[in-house]
Structure formats: structure tokens, C-alpha cells
Amino acid sequence: MSRSAADTTPGLPAAYALLLLDVLKRWQIPEETLLAPYGLDRQQLTSPTTRISLEIMNGLYEQALALTNEPGLPFYMGMQMKLSSHGFIGFAAMTADTVAQALELVERFISLRIMGFAIRVVREGDTAHLYLETALTQQPLRDTAVAALMVGLGQMAQVITGETLFGEADIDIPENPRYEEFRYILPAQIRFGQSCNRISFDASYLDLPLVMADAASMQLAVEQCERELVAIGLHNRFVRQVRELIYREDEGFRGVEAVASDLHMSERTLKRQLALEGTTFTDILEDLRRQKAILLLDDPRQNQERIAEQLGYSDVANFNRAFKRWTGTTPGLYRRNPSGIPSGS
Numbered sequence: 001m002s003r004s005a006a007d008t009t010p011g012l013p014a015a016y017a018l019l020l021l022d023v024l025k026r027w028q029i030p031e032e033t034l035l036a037p038y039g040l041d042r043q044q045l046t047s048p049t050t051r052i053s054l055e056i057m058n059g060l061y062e063q064a065l066a067l068t069n070e071p072g073l074p075f076y077m078g079m080q081m082k083l084s085s086h087g088f089i090g091f092a093a094m095t096a097d098t099v100a101q102a103l104e105l106v107e108r109f110i111s112l113r114i115m116g117f118a119i120r121v122v123r124e125g126d127t128a129h130l131y132l133e134t135a136l137t138q139q140p141l142r143d144t145a146v147a148a149l150m151v152g153l154g155q156m157a158q159v160i161t162g163e164t165l166f167g168e169a170d171i172d173i174p175e176n177p178r179y180e181e182f183r184y185i186l187p188a189q190i191r192f193g194q195s196c197n198r199i200s201f202d203a204s205y206l207d208l209p210l211v212m213a214d215a216a217s218m219q220l221a222v223e224q225c226e227r228e229l230v231a232i233g234l235h236n237r238f239v240r241q242v243r244e245l246i247y248r249e250d251e252g253f254r255g256v257e258a259v260a261s262d263l264h265m266s267e268r269t270l271k272r273q274l275a276l277e278g279t280t281f282t283d284i285l286e287d288l289r290r291q292k293a294i295l296l297l298d299d300p301r302q303n304q305e306r307i308a309e310q311l312g313y314s315d316v317a318n319f320n321r322a323f324k325r326w327t328g329t330t331p332g333l334y335r336r337n338p339s340g341i342p343s344g345s
Contacts, residue, residue: 012057013113014045015085020064021045023076027068034063058141065140072178074144075186078151083160086113088228092221094160095214100206102160103130105218107240109225114145120243123203124295131291132197143173146197153199154187161208167201170194195294195327238273239284247288253312256281290326293319297335304331 021031021042035041038056045052052060064073083090089109096102100121107119120131132149136142150169158165167188175192176182183189188199245259259281260270274280289311296307308319323331 012052014050018045029067054138058138061141074147075182077148081152083156088221088224094212095218097213099208112228126203128203130199160210162211167199169199171197
């Protein structure tokens with residue numbers, strides 16, 4: 001097996017290739033048909049340290065689509081996804097006390113399993129929103145991973161709580177041609193072609209206890225995840241910390257001076273550290289404002305003047321210009337046609 005096919009370098013854990021193979025059993029496709037072109041076999045994929053490059057995983061999925069002629073593969077993969085597929089991060093989430101604690105662990109460690117992905121939970125009154133963000137660009141892997149993860153997160157939440165949960169999901173990809181056939185068995189109703197990827201659900205779900213809660217086991221899993229973070233050199237915790245400090249419910253959006261003060265560092269040091277992480281304070285602030293703007297515009301009780309004020313803009317005109325820059329449309333047009341925001345904005 002060549003090092004480019006499967007190794008221990010960053011990429012996707014081989015468990016996701018195994019998930020694809022298990023789904024393909026439905027079509028009785030021999031595993032070697034999919035794996036042989038890449039010099040792989042099931043035994044190689046069962047090692048917990050084996051990772052597959054994004055290019056190879058994208059090729060495997062393209063081949064699976066060609067062999068099955070089944071556009072609904074993301075739904076099959078999401079419904080068959082298990083927390084055990086996600087290694088120690090899945091075990092940590094399974095043994096957490098509540099849904100909120102499980103999601104905090106996933107948010108903290110998701111980059112261990114799927115590089116280029118991040119999740120964030122935002123609570124807005126009686127509703128909670130789980131955002132899924134990705135820098136993945138390979139197609140069709142990118143759109144497939146988004147759809148499968150959104151379905152899988154809902155599916156796994158029901159398993160670990162033992163409760164029937166309901167939510168609504170917005171995703172930024174075109175509508176899947178098989179969606180209507182799957183919609184009644186999926187854990188959330190999906191709106192396609194949206195401006196972001198998020199699952200919205202009753203905030204009370206965050207307090208649900210988990211059926212396998214075990215504090216000692218969770219701590220062991222968390223310690224292992226911490227070791228893996230160090231081993232593969234992921235240091236994006238600082239960016240997450242900055243994101244959390246930029247917005248506060250009682251203060252709204254905060255400037256770089258206030259965030260730097262909270263972190264006990266100078267503005268210059270803060271900006272330099274963010275640059276090392278490949279981002280800027282302005283980029284993070286703009287992304288958070290965009291997400292908050294969409295949430296507020298979805299609430300018919302909020303007028304545009306109030307929304308502009310909450311986002312920190314001096315007037316509606318400045319907010320309108322910013323929203324047009326983020327999404328390609330105006331706040332007014334978005335309210336009349338929420339699905340009209342271009343995919344991937």
C-alpha cells in the first residue's frame with residue numbers, strides 16, 4: 001500500500017471508508033471493486049490510526065456513486081452513522097452527562113476526526129442552533145459529508161438520549177433528488193440551498209440526560225482526545241476562544257480591544273496569534289455577524305433598524321451593504337425568499 005493511499009497523516013479516519021463499505025453492502029458490491037484501485041483492503045482500514053487522504057476518499061465516493069447510481073447515498077450514510085465511528089471523541093460524547101456536554105466535546109475535538117470541519121452551538125431563547133462549518137472543497141465529498149453529518153448528528157442524538165427528537169436543518173447544497181422519499185424517516189426536515197449549515201431544535205433538548213452517561217469513562221476519553229490534539233498539532237482552540245469572546249448576550253458584539261483584554265494580551269499579540277492560525281479578527285467578527293443577522297431576519301418580530309443596532313451598525317444602510325456583501329442579496333429580499341441566498345455564501 002502506498003503512503004498516499006492510507007497512512008497516519010492528516011486526512012479522514014479510515015472508519016469513514018468502512019462506513020461507506022457497510023452502506024454499499026445493500027447493493028452487494030464487492031469491497032475489492034471499490035478498494036483495489038487504491039491499493040486498499042478492509043484489514044488496512046480497521047486500524048484506528050489509519051487515515052485516508054481527502055483525494056482518495058473523494059475518489060472512493062465518486063466510484064460508489066457510479067457503481068450504485070444512487071444519489072441518496074448521503075442519507076444512507078447519515079442514518080447508518082454511529083458514534084463509535086468517531087473514535088475517542090464519539091466515546092467521550094456518548095458518556096457525557098447531557099446533550100449540551102456532548103456537543104461541547106464534539107465542538108472541541110471534531111477536528112481530530114474530520115479536518116476542515118467545525119461545529120458551534122448557539123442558544124437563542126427557546127431555540128438552539130447547531131452550526132456546521134467546513135473548509136472542505138473536494139466534490140462530491142464536500143456536499144456528501146455535509147448532508148451525511150447533518151443527518152448523522154440528528155440520528156446519533158436520538159440514540160444517545162433514547163428520545164424521539166425533532167428538528168429542522170438548513171444546508172447549503174442543492175436539493176437531493178431522493179429527498180422526498182427519505183424525508184419522513186430522517187431525524188430532521190431539511191431545507192436545501194440555504195446560506196449556512198445548521199440544525200435548529202428546542203433548547204430544552206440540551207438538558208436531556210444521556211443513557212450511557214459515565215463521568216470516569218468520559219474523562220478517560222477526553223484525556224485521549226487531548227493527547228491526539230497534541231500529537232497531530234491542532235491548535236485551533238485559540239480561534240474558538242476568540243469567537244466565544246467576541247459576542248456576549250448582554251453586551252452584543254465586542255471589539256478587538258475588549259477581547260484582547262479578556263485574554264490578557266495586547267491587540268497586536270492577539271492579531272499576530274490569529275494570523276498564525278490563518279485568520280483575522282475581522283474575518284471572525286464578520287462571520288459571526290452574518291450568522292446572527294440570518295437568525296434575526298428569520299424572526300418576523302425583528303425590524304431591520306433593531307437588527308442593525310444589535311449587530312453593531314450605526315444605521316440600516318451600513319447593515320444592508322454588509323449583508324449584500326456576505327450573501328449577494330439584501331435583507332428585504334432575503335426575508336421574502338430565504339432560500340434565495342446563493343449556495344456557499
